[in-house]
Amino acid sequence: MYAKPSRMVLARGAQFEAQVKASGGAQLLTLLREDIGLSIPEAEHEDLKTIGGNEGKLARYRNTVQRLTAVARSAQDGGTLFDHPYLKITVAGYDVFLEPDLVAVKSGGKFYIVEVKSFSVIDGQAPAAAVEGAELQAAVYVYALRELLRSHGFDEDLVADEAIFVCPQNFINKPFAARVNVRNQVAAVRRMLMRMHDLDTILSNLPAGLTFALRGPAGSRSAEELKAGLRLVPARYAPSCLDTCEMARFCRSEEQGSTAVLGRQVREELALDTIGEVVGLARGTRLPGLDQVEQAELLRRAQQYRDELLGSLM
Numbered sequence: 001m002y003a004k005p006s007r008m009v010l011a012r013g014a015q016f017e018a019q020v021k022a023s024g025g026a027q028l029l030t031l032l033r034e035d036i037g038l039s040i041p042e043a044e045h046e047d048l049k050t051i052g053g054n055e056g057k058l059a060r061y062r063n064t065v066q067r068l069t070a071v072a073r074s075a076q077d078g079g080t081l082f083d084h085p086y087l088k089i090t091v092a093g094y095d096v097f098l099e100p101d102l103v104a105v106k107s108g109g110k111f112y113i114v115e116v117k118s119f120s121v122i123d124g125q126a127p128a129a130a131v132e133g134a135e136l137q138a139a140v141y142v143y144a145l146r147e148l149l150r151s152h153g154f155d156e157d158l159v160a161d162e163a164i165f166v167c168p169q170n171f172i173n174k175p176f177a178a179r180v181n182v183r184n185q186v187a188a189v190r191r192m193l194m195r196m197h198d199l200d201t202i203l204s205n206l207p208a209g210l211t212f213a214l215r216g217p218a219g220s221r222s223a224e225e226l227k228a229g230l231r232l233v234p235a236r237y238a239p240s241c242l243d244t245c246e247m248a249r250f251c252r253s254e255e256q257g258s259t260a261v262l263g264r265q266v267r268e269e270l271a272l273d274t275i276g277e278v279v280g281l282a283r284g285t286r287l288p289g290l291d292q293v294e295q296a297e298l299l300r301r302a303q304q305y306r307d308e309l310l311g312s313l314m
């Protein structure tokens, strides 16, 4: 869970963003060229926030699609910093619009997501929780941009695995830029979204006549009747349920042996339902499905490190 940023932090972030984007993104371009080594020869800065005064989501999304696909089509390298592009992903059947800070195109044939962050980098170190949140956010943008290009016939590899974070450095507002590889996070986001079903699908899969009503035609329903009804619906337990829901102990016992008891993040990143599957893939006793090759590789490596570490302690 991330703490809500204070007003002061938000104001500082907005001020820093305005600073690096001022004068057509002059500071930003210098950073991208000199510190990050992107070859953006003659870059322009184009703000996609409004189109002829229209700030509607669909209008902004269509405009972003048109501008970015035109660049993808062009054989020219270098080009434009697109400010406030509008992207879209589908979450459980619903469109969700997203607004990255910037898309930098096209360096070495790649599009880069650029995020201006307000957390400071001090002596080369940034707060781990803030970086983790920023990486996940950037991964969602990379995924969304890939989906946009893929759905218009372009290769999704046009979008770099690396996002660029621009942060204030050492208690002053001197900008600092770093490339961060978010490949694993993008794969986790993809798996997470693939596993989400829309509400109609969820409802249509519920057993006919299912009810959680405490009273039936014959009066109060027994605890066993209520439990039998609850067991017909898969629990979505996560350890955080213990703090928020009276059903937590029941759901936890229902989910014994499932990856859910290890936490939502573990379940979503693994995209595997049971601990048995995880152990089987890690030990190589279970063959991965076509969509599990990547997880299996990561799990085998983790198992190998664990075995090496335990071996060295003996």
Ligand code: SF4
Residues within 6 Å of the ligand: 235, 236, 237, 238, 241, 242, 245, 246, 247, 248, 249, 251
């Ligand atoms: S404990 Fe509550 S919130 Fe958690 S899965 Fe069960 S019913 Fe849902």
